[in-house]
Amino acid sequence: MTEAKGYDIHIGLEVHAQLNTETKVFCACKNSFGAPINAQCCPVCMGLPGALPVLNQKAVEKAVFMGLALNCQINLVSHMDRKNYFYPDLPKAYQISQFDRPLCEKGWLPLLCGGKEKRIGIERIHLEEDAGKLTHSDQTGKTIVDFNRCGVPLIEIVTAPDLSSSDEAKAFLDTIKRTLQFLELSDCKMEEGALRCDVNVSLTPCGSQTLGTRVEMKNVNTFSGAVRAIEFEIKRQVHILTQGGTVTQETRRWDDQKGISILLRTKEEAADYRFFPEPDLGQIVLEKESVEHLKKSLPELPAQKFMRFVDTFGFSEKEANALLDSQGKCALLEETAALGECSPKSIGNWILGDVSRKLKEGESEEILLRRLTPVRLSQLISLTEKGTISSTAGKKVFALLLQEDKDPQELVEKYGLQQISDENLLRQVVQTVLAQQEKSVLDYQNGKKNALGFLVGQCMRETKGKGNPEMISRLLLEALNHPESTGRLPKML
Ligand code: ADP
């Protein structure tokens, strides 16, 4: 993470998220990705003369739901505005957006990052329509104009410049993405452009009460790209400032492949969008009761879950992130913990360890979660924690469970995987092995302490892998260190 010695860093993000409504925001065209070029457009979203927009109520509800999740005030009366500019991906030559009265304002998101708890201000969330998509081909020198994306509902979430590192920005973006997914507002497929952001960065001398000049970076399509863009910009500004220069307010384009940003325009040439209220749509009036109702239906949110996983369950921030990145894993943890048989930490360790490994190896998450039910996971962990099976056998049971779709207990019996924890029996095994392995015993007596590992291994072999290794190790040590206490001396002593 880049530090800027002597400077405070201020970062503000503008996050665009496509909403997953059935239809587009102002027409009845389907809102889905991947259709043939220009197969999903109509006179409204192509801006043909005389076509009139009709606002999609579901899009408004989804935007408000996100606003409530981010502790925003909801404007019961708001309206859409025209943002005028010309670009080939915008057939109407204006975008219907919200300007002076957005749906949601003045919210905040609690963030836990690097052990510090912080509230990130949300300036506003507004509803707008997406533009079309241009695909340039260097080979043919032509550009394909696809209007399918025109009119796809977007929300823009604008933060206050409260973030102070790329790590915090990443944590913020992760939390926003999870929130959109948990609330089923957006599928957040970044590779399809469903989630994009602009990044604003400024520096001021440490402790300064005012903000520095901001530089905005556009075209940031991945979270890792956002981190790299921020780091790049911090370094660029530190370089300018330490040379005695001043940062100029400008908009730059992030080129993720090259890892650099390029000047697009300076403030002087900034576009004048000539905003005015959209005359073809009336005011958006929300009922207080329905907003209250939506607010009450909010579940526990990823930001709170994150804090609970760290503070109450005792996971590290990294572990909590890994758990929260998958709704499936998260639900498995919570539902297994709710059974009250094992600690959330030991459940989490299984999920982050063996379960994640299986998924990485290509196991289908759907099948895995269907077979590894909370009851089964709980049983599996209990069996290992009680010592009924060894941790090695636990891994075996887990693999078998996925193959055979059976309960752990059943599998332990079927395959005879019970661990031998009978002390008398194991003591006999230890004595047999010590009698057979004179050389290792001597090695141990002569200070080669790693001979113990070999002896444990021999005992495990003797028990066909079923001996309790901790117990064997303890009994071996007892016998080696106090041979008299075993009642029988190893024969060479
Ligand atoms: P625009 O549409 O011109 O980008 P917005 O007000 O929509 O303006 O967005 C401004 C974004 O820039 C916000 O995320 C805000 O937090 C951020 N920002 C504003 N001033 C600064 C600053 N001095 N340093 C860093 N970020 C800033």
Ligand code: MG
């Ligand atoms: Mg902006």
Ligand code: ZN
């Ligand atoms: Zn349409």
